[in-house]
Amino acid sequence: xxxxxxxxxxxxASNIAQKIRELTPGNRTIKFCHVCGTHEWTxxxxxxxxxxxANLEVIAGPGCPVCIVPAAEIDEAVQVAKKGAxxxxxxxxxxxxxxxTSLLEAKAEGADVRxxxxxxxAVEMAKAEPGKEFVFFAVGFETTAPSSAVEVLRPPPTNLxxxxxxxxxxxxxxxxxxxxxxxxxxxxxxxxxxxxxxxxPYELFPRVYRMPTVVAGFEPIDVLMAIYMMxxxxxxxxxxxxxxxLRVVQPQGNxxxxxxxxxxxxxxxxxWRGIGRLPDSAFALREEMLDFDAHQKFGVRVEQGKDILLxxxxxxxxxxxxxxDHCPMFMKACTPEKPVGACMVSNEGxxxxxxxxxxx
Amino acid sequence: MCLAIPARVTVVEGDKxxxxxxxxxxxxxxxxxxxxxxxxxxLVHAGYAIQKMDEKxxxxxxxxxxxxxxxx
Numbered sequence: 279x280x281x282x283x284x285x286x287x288x289x290x291a292s293n294i295a296q297k298i299r300e301l302t303p304g305n306r307t308i309k310f311c312h313v314c315g316t317h318e319w320t321x322x323x324x325x326x327x328x329x330x331x332a333n334l335e336v337i338a339g340p341g342c343p344v345c346i347v348p349a350a351e352i353d354e355a356v357q358v359a360k361k362g363a364x365x366x367x368x369x370x371x372x373x374x375x376x377x378x379t380s381l382l383e384a385k386a387e388g389a390d391v392r393x394x395x396x397x398x399x400a401v402e403m404a405k406a407e408p409g410k411e412f413v414f415f416a417v418g419f420e421t422t423a424p425s426s427a428v429e430v431l432r433p434p435p436t437n438l439x440x441x442x443x444x445x446x447x448x449x450x451x452x453x454x455x456x457x458x459x460x461x462x463x464x465x466x467x468x469x470x471x472x473x474x475x476x477x478x479p480y481e482l483f484p485r486v487y488r489m490p491t492v493v494a495g496f497e498p499i500d501v502l503m504a505i506y507m508m509x510x511x512x513x514x515x516x517x518x519x520x521x522x523x524l525r526v527v528q529p530q531g532n533x534x535x536x537x538x539x540x541x542x543x544x545x546x547x548x549x550w551r552g553i554g555r556l557p558d559s560a561f562a563l564r565e566e567m568l569d570f571d572a573h574q575k576f577g578v579r580v581e582q583g584k585d586i587l588l589x590x591x592x593x594x595x596x597x598x599x600x601x602x603d604h605c606p607m608f609m610k611a612c613t614p615e616k617p618v619g620a621c622m623v624s625n626e627g628x629x630x631x632x633x634x635x636x637x638x
Numbered sequence: 639m640c641l642a643i644p645a646r647v648t649v650v651e652g653d654k655x656x657x658x659x660x661x662x663x664x665x666x667x668x669x670x671x672x673x674x675x676x677x678x679x680x681l682v683h684a685g686y687a688i689q690k691m692d693e694k695x696x697x698x699x700x701x702x703x704x705x706x707x708x709x710x
Contacts, residue, residue, distance in 0.1 A: 290703070316641050343640070368684070396685025398668055418684070421640040424671055425686040470640040473681065473689040496641075503703060524702065525695040526681055532689055535671045626640075 285497030286324075294502040295329035301509040302331045309461060310334075310508055311598055313451055314341040314468035315626020316496050322631050324498040336505065337460075337598035340450045340553060341468060343418045344370040344624035345596060348549040349583030351443045352376035355415045357578045358441065359389035364407075366400040367415040369393045370624040373617060377584040381415075397429045404438035412438045413572045419447050421470045423561055424535035427542035430567055439572040442563055445548055447471050448479040449559035455487050457597060464490035464508035466501065469523040474539075476531025477519060484517035495523040542567055551585045551620055552593030592619035595628050602629040603636055642683035644691055647674045657682060 284290070302308060312318065318338045321327060327336060340346050353376045359365040365381060372382045372393060385391040390410075394400050397414055404412040412435075416426040423444040430440060447468060454460055467480050472493045483489040490511035494504035504522050511517055521527055539561070548560025563571045573579055586593050590612070591605035602608050602621070612618040614633050621627035645657035645667075653670040657680065667680075669687045674680050680687035 314640060341640075396668075398685050419640055421642065421683050421688060424688065425668070425684055428668065428670055428686070468640060470642045470681070470683060470688070473642070499703065522702070524698050525691055526689055528689075532671060534673075535688065538671070 285495075285499045287499065290499055291329065291502055294499065294506055298329070298334070298502065298506050298509060299331050301506070301513055302334045303512070304333070307333045307335060308463050308509070308512070309337060310464045310466060310505060311337050311339045311454060311460075311462045312341060312466035312468070312494075313339040313447055314466075314471070315624065315628070315631065316470070317341065317466060317468065317494070317501060318628055318631045319626065320496050320498055320501050322635055326498060326501060329502070330505070334505075336466070338595075338628045339454050339598045340550065340596045341447075342596075342621065342624050342626040342628065343422070343445060344368075344374055345592070345620040345627045346445060346450075346550040346553065347371070347374060347417055347443050347620070348551045349375065349377045349585045350549065350580040351441070351583075352380065353378070353580040353583050354573070354578050355381055355413070355441055356384045356389070357580070358413050358572055358576050359384050359391055361576050361578070363411040363413045363572070363576065364390040364392060364403070365413050365415055366392050366394045366403065368417060370626070371415060371417050373623045374620050375587070375618075375623075397425050401429055401434055401438060404435045408435070408437055410437060411575075413576075414438065414440050416440050416442045416444055418444055419468075419471050420444075420474045420539075423539055423543070424474060424532070427535075427538040430542040430563065430570055431538055434570055439570050439575045440563065441572045442543065442561055444543070444561040445550065446545070446559050446561070448475075449556045450550065450553070451480075451483065453553065453556055454597060455489065457599070460598065462489070463512060464492070466504045466508075467491055467493040469493060469495045469500070469527060472521075472523065472527045472531065474532050474535045476527070477521060477529045480519050484519050488517045490517045491519045493519075493521045493523050493527050495526065552596040587618055590619040592621045592629075595619075595621045602632040605629070609633060609636075640683065642681045642688060644679055645682050647676055647678045647680060650674065650676060655687070657687070
């Protein structure tokens with residue numbers, strides 16, 4: 279059997295599921311939390327929850343980088359576009375609601391907004407049209423931030439600047455531990471963020487919070503194994519940090535990526551949609567890179583936006599406090615075709631992932 | 639959005655490489671963060687290779703699963 283098939287082997291899955299059932303304590307609810315939209319996709323797409331005992335829950339934390347971009351930062355991108363610059367962004371970002379309009383609506387009103395697959399595309403566009411100003415709206419967690427950093431340091435063409443909205447995952451995980459009634463029993467840490475940052479940033483979870491933490495890959499067996507590994511930690515009563523995703527995640531992460539990120543960006547407090555301001559959770563361009571800062575170039579800064587529309591429960595879905603189908607709007611007023619909240623916009627948003635398999 | 643896809647490196651030219659995602663899907667990606675050789679497997683996210691994938695590590699994962707499941 280090829281490796282890929284092995285990672286999706288139904289027999290192996292049911293074998294692990296059996297062991298999970300044997301290890302799950304019967305006297306209370308166990309709640310594990312992941313913080314990655316791709317993990318939610320794997321869990322939902324392969325129906326992994328149906329393999330778990332009724333008292334073992336896997337909840338989705340703030341793992342969708344597009345969903346947590348605050349409206350104020352969408353507003354800034356819209357303003358820049360309305361000032362005449364070409365705004366380039368990933369496709370998922372286009373429909374994320376701002377306080378008044380999304381980038382897609384701004385485009386419909388005549389702004390030049392273009393979807394790119396990579397920051398490299400934005401660089402190529404700026405080179406091809408030197409008479410126009412281009413802005414790359416840099417959204418994403420630590421997995422995506424190194425590519426922005428590489429282009430900032432290169433340096434970019436003089437007609438390309440950046441709106442940096444990158445966010446860091448470990449501070450958001452720490453926030454979840456402070457949400458009193460969430461009562462998390464373990465973390466499934468995101469494999470591709472970890473490919474960049476390595477294991478060290480998660481060390482505090484077992485050490486300080488006694489929280490089992492397993493870095494996991496994205497195949498169904500990876501996720502089941504992570505659940506199994508956390509249950510074993512609970513059984514022996516010892517929380518440790520383990521790496522299930524050995525084929526990708528090195529303990530030190532990707533040193534080159536970490537180096538370019540630290541040269542291009544500084545860490546500062548950042549606003550997260552539905553969550554609020556988290557200390558040390560965002561990247562901003564370093565002072566010596568401010569020539570490439572679109573805030574400066576276009577004189578745009580929005581301090582506060584309108585993150586959550588009345589009736590939308592995204593702020594509770596984002597921290598795993600409710601499931602998408604507990605929101606009264608889910609698949610009624612809020613659908614993939616006409617999303618109300620950011621969680622329904624991105625392919626990695628929990629509501630959007632659920633919309634493909636669950637119609638409330 | 640942190641989706642990343644494994645691909646095999648077929649040509650390296652400076653910071654760029656042509657990679658094969660399988661089934662004939664070829665694409666140019668930036669490899670400056672991992673500096674792979676032809677034949678290496680890399681994990682590609684948003685046009686950038688973010689990590690090399692090691693066959694030895696892949697086999698280790700499978701061995702880890704076997705070990706964990708049989709040891710209990």
